Amino acid sequence: MNALFDCTHLNGVLAVAVAWLVIGVAGVCAMRRVELVPRILLPAGSVFGVALFAIAAHALFAPAEAAVLPIGLPGLPFHFRLDGLSAFFLMVIGGAAAGVSAFAAGYLRKVEGEMPPGLVGLQYHVFLASMVLVVLADDAYAFMVMWETMALSSFFLVIVNHRIEENRRAGYLYLLIAHIGAIGILLCFGVLQANTGDYTFANMRVQEHTPFWASMAFLLALFGFGAKAGLLPLHVWLPEAHPAAPSPVSALMSGVMLKTAIYGFLRITFDLLHVHLWWWGLLLLGIGLITGLFGIVFAAVQVDMKRLLAYSSIENIGLIFAAIGLSVLFSSFGMTPMAALALTAALYHVVIHAFFKSLLFVSTGAVLHATSQRSLGKLGGLIRYMPWVAWICLIGVLTSAGLPPLSGFVSEWLLLQGFLFTPELPSSFLNMLIPISAALVALIAALAGYTMVKFFGIIFLGQPREEQLAHVHDAGRWERAGMIWLACGCVLLGLLPAQFIQFIDPVTRQLTGAGLGSTVAANGWLLIPVAAERASYGPIIFLAGVAASFALAFLLVRKLYHGRLRRSAPWDCGFPWLTPRMQDTAEGFGQPIRQIFESLFRVERQLPTPFDAQPRYRVSIGDHFWYWLYLPVAHVTERMARLIGLMQQGRISVYLLYSFVTLIALLVWVTR
């Protein structure tokens, strides 16, 4: 155990969390000084994010550290522990928070929210600190307290603009599902402590469970953390909550908070439970892939840019869970090197999703700022007026589409490599199922490309669809700084996968007992997960190849021919009356997807009649789960509440009668 002021990694991380809390409180103390939060506090918070990133990166290679802090209830102190898994997720939190806070420093300067910036700053920093502490928690009590703090602070951030009814509804839905999930997690800890009454993770780690109880714990964890992460069918809060929250908050919720759910799930499945049953892996793989396909298909038909990104987050979470499932599957058959490969793919995707999704969300924030438009159909052509945002966002878009040589491709590549090892599984049933899963992964990745072309093309390319877009301003200095930090993450993680896998290696060693680190390190710049003749990928050579032929083509064309350029009206097959209204709308671009995957959607169309004076065409796309699952459940709950409500008479005599009857009943039961 550490003394409180020793210079250890754990104390450093705790110091960052405390610093974030102090920053938050400082914002409230000076509530009247509107400038304080964006000008001083958020940049400071960003610096602490970088510090957290550095400390955690260093702690990855150090032995685990633990501490007991006498806060909380008397006799029930908080246990904290910093090991490889938590250090890795702290890196994710620190890295993304640094960029997002820097962006927020520019963003909150201009936004006129209804909540004063001091309060937003408080919630924001409490949210950050609670995520750090969730990852550090080493007993169920501390974990749940921090988990709830995280849920509540993010709830308040979702309803910052609470006068809009839609936002209040989104906040309510979010809070509801967060708590249903929390019940699952709580019960899961209850199963894990196995009647010992000791809720520290150290105790849970040494318990042996029968397959039944281990499976119960696994399923409860899947339910609880799945609700937070947005797995089907508990995904409905994401597309509501993300658009409601301010963009930096959406960035943190999507980029980082969803990852704490992945953390919790990994902690329980790989660290606290030792056995792995093969059907767990199959279940995870199935749910993950269905979630991924569902998410991306819905993302492709969205017309609101933040909803589109929210659905895209569902897709990415699905892919991460599929990779974890593959890892569980391998580990249940004792194939640890392959389990490590699949887990590396999952963790790689965790990091890059934190970076690129934060980047995309803050880009939508910059666009929202400049145009006050969230609807894709009213944007367009912004690359000419907001070049900074557009070009940096392009990096995020290409990463999200999983294109080489950026980082999105690396995790996809690793995952597909993992699938190619499945013929070695000793079960012919699984051998046949897995190739179909690989096909689904390929389909999801390709659809992500479609969605991202739609996202970028409609917002930034083409002609402005509205008049006022020609006067928008580009992002400010702080906003650019934050975006550049996040974009650098996307690019560097893509170009240096072999180096970055060294940081994942301790985690996979801790969780599965094997790692890719030594294989990868032996091959320098090429990423070779298993053996050179099996597969290799060298993003830097790849980039150099494309860049060299780019440069040679550019120079040779100018040398041998010329570089003359003439500007003229667009050709468009000779059509002279081109207007911006003739471009594809967001609905139009998504139409093929809507037609191909028609059965996944609940489409409501309102077609104009020939006699309408002002013909209107409306189409709304609904989620079947609302109608199949949520509305029936809500209906039943409401009816039960009404039945129970019959007992409430509001008269003291009736209540006394209830007590009397209960007493009689108990007496009868006891004396029986």
Next chain:
Amino acid sequence: MNPLGVISQLLAIIVALALAPLLTGWVNQWRAWLQNKSAPSLLQQYRMLHKLFNKDSVVAVHASPFFRIAPYIIFGCMTLACAIIPMLSTDLPLASAADAIALVGLFALARVFISLAAMDVGTAFGNLGARREMLIGFLAEPALLMVLFTAALISNSTSLTSIVDTLGGRELAIFPSLAFAGVAFTMVSLAENARVPVDNPATHLELTMIHEALILEYSGRHLALVEWAASLKLFAYSCIGLALFIPWGMADAQAPVALLLALPVLILKLAVGGVLLAVLETVSAKMRIFRVPEFLCTAFLLAVIAMLVHILLGA
């Protein structure tokens, strides 16, 4: 890295860049003959490229820099694709940087760039082309990946050179998995290279075009680069097909003489393949755009069947 490897790498790139327009010209010539038209010269593609490079580039007034960068990136992607596909020899130093999955990613990168460039000017046709290109892309890409996966499972490697080494080293026999994969691959190649029945490279009929709609706004050197990249893409796909399904006649690492022999073999194989492509295009009719998903789903299913056949029968 041995000197012979560097030579064969450079030779592969030069051969691809030089022969790609010839292959397109050859297919066009045969198609014209088969359709009872008088055919353009075999060198027509080179003349066209030369003419386009000489012309001024006319760019829409409001086109962004993205529009002007994209042709170079697409050209770069296709050049790299041709560099990593074993066509003359399996001793390619660049091939270690990108395996079969990265090759699919490379094609996807080019597709995303050309689609975004088409959306940049903001014309109705550009958007239409982009949407259709991405539609075909997201259906064709998984199918292509499944074809490559079948080959990868047979050879236990996703590296293209290892795949070709393994497949070329087997005795001459018909493998059911590869037969399915071959059909799937042909269908995907037709779609990816904007050929009949999915698209018609000879048409400018406005409502049916896909590839032509994408590049409608390009002119001069930009158009030349895009067209050259398109022929490189056809060349690359032909070479993948040859490498996977008819890999014989390719040089391996230790034989400089074989490298010299491999070139005429490749040209012969491509010539026959080009004629077959022209025949295939002549006998089929272009389908409606919403029949294309069915066409590509069939390809996808065939590729998955190929994979299952390999896993079940081990052949």
